[in-house]
Amino acid sequence: MTVPVLVTGLGVVAPNGLGVDAFWSATLAGHSGIAPLDRFDAGRYPASLAGQIADFDAAAHLPNRLLPQTDVSTRLALAAAEWALRDAAVGADDVPDYDMGVITSNASGGFQFTHGEFRKLWSQGPQFVSVYESFAWFYAVNTGQISIRHGMRGPGAVLVAEQAGGLDALGHARRTARKGTALVVSGGVDSSFDPWGWVSHLASGRVSPVADPHRAYLPFDTAASGYLPGEGGALLVLERADAVAHRGAPRVYGEIAGYAATFDPP
Template sequence: MTAATTRNNRNTATTQDTATVKAAPVVTGIGVVAPNGLGTEEWWRATLAGEHGIRPVADYDTSGYPVSLIGRVTGFEAADHLPGRLLPQTDRVTRLALTAADWALADSGADLPALPEYGIGVVTSNATGGFEFTHREIRKLWTEGPERVSVYESFAWFYAVNTGQISIRNGLRGPSGVLVAEQAGGLDAIGHARRTLRRGGVLSLTGGVESAFDPWGLVSHLSSGRLSRARDPERAYLPFDTRACGHVPGEGGAILVLEDAEAAARRGAERIYGEIAGYAATFDPPPGSGRPPGLGRAARLALADASVTAEDVDVVFADAAALPALDDIEATVIEELFGPYGVPVTVPKTLTGRLAGGGPPLDVAAALLSIRDGVLPPTGHVERLVATHRLDLVRGEPRRTSVRTALVLARGYGGFNAAVVVRAPHPA
């Protein structure tokens, strides 16, 4: 695995690579672990039905916390999905990621041993690492002494551990890494995986999975100052609503199998969900600079990278911060690009909470399935739209429509912005 990749020093936009331009890479497999469904089809059915996975914390007393709701994955027993030897050395976040990766690979039908050994890599996003594991071991250090600390503490806590464990489990020795940019990192991982394929790779496992909800983990989410303090799960995360008061954090995400289009064709891939046609990333200017936020520039650059125009886009999967000032910025970006009510906008993450680096890959999965099924998932629970947000927000029920091109937007805490264009597979 290569050294972990960060974007903390990135101040310019990223668009097309310097490598030889190739056909857009294709997604051939999807693995989902989400608060409202385990497995891609279960999650997709729940999402279209408007079933949410936001619930009170059940593992400990939160009466002293200002928040009590999270998007929690339920019904997951790691021993049902992973060998016993992996359980002592992994945090919950890595167990979820390994399971999602297994499901994505099985969905793709890829025969890994038949592919070039150094042409298959892993690029994931993670913002938190193995919180529960490391806090348990640190407690042992304080109370029982260093001899009681697990030897696996050396890596189980690390934000690169998902990439490493997926790589080891599947024998993947190609270009790999991890992107750290909170929400935006989920799209950055996909963008970087695309870059590795353009430079000679044939397949990359990419996306993101997060989980940090032990007592200390919940405090880490609180530090952003952006969490909703509402107690009703159906009223806690309401982007673009007059009652917007912050987001609900969640766990889970999606792992995708991204392949070089020609390599996928050569092996006779069973299905192609769609193409990752465009990607761009920007960083917000410093406060007080007078310069506009970078989200709109990321969206325009991603469209240009995909060689599509705003008129080609059939749906926008919004970042949806659910804070009035940030929602205003995003609504303005969408209106400037597409015109008032010019494109359907949806926020399926209202049913799961914001999953940090796992959320945008889940939006990409939703975009791919929207293309497959000709349906847009609804935004949950939003009823009182802000009058100045002239958005065609998909609400209440799924919307049946032909989908060929989708734009996915993401913003990470600290000024990160990213955008990905997802396109229907080429007929050839």
């Protein structure tokens, strides 16, 4: 008999709320988090609204040693993972290190970090480029940093995807747990709000040019004019039902009962 895979912890970093409670309260109140970009001068571009996280203080959530070696997307992912594990009440010795895995998804890697280092390379020379550039830009860095920080030595993977990438990661995490891994931290976190990352979004021709934050993003509406990029995401703690019973997890949010994937037609 296949062992069910359960969700026991949630961690959310979103433009309209940091943490599950703040995010859900804002969602119920209809607060979207859409606002003008302010990390660079976006006024000269055809679109300037996005879902930007404005109140995240990385230094308040991460050790100082991690700050110079991480992109903003990795900092958000590390915070979400910590909150999810805390929500699941996973103690340091509750699960063997080789029985915990990490599977994440993102679309762009450490855009802001690597473009800052490229700027140093072009303007100052290679000796000014951070040694952390070797991995801080990489798509797999969120999986790696989470696994290192929490001693998770089990299966690790990254899905380089967009749109439903976070859901694809959960599907892969479910398969991993069903094959025997007791606990998997999984989901998707992303950010690409520097000029280079913003232009990559605009190149699709699908970003909404509407200047009114209340009218720019209207999915499933006849007045829909495109999408708006956002940053952040969510990470979940997934556990096999037998592992949940063994460690006495305080709550179960639900079961990942199935998974399927399709594609966007032309």
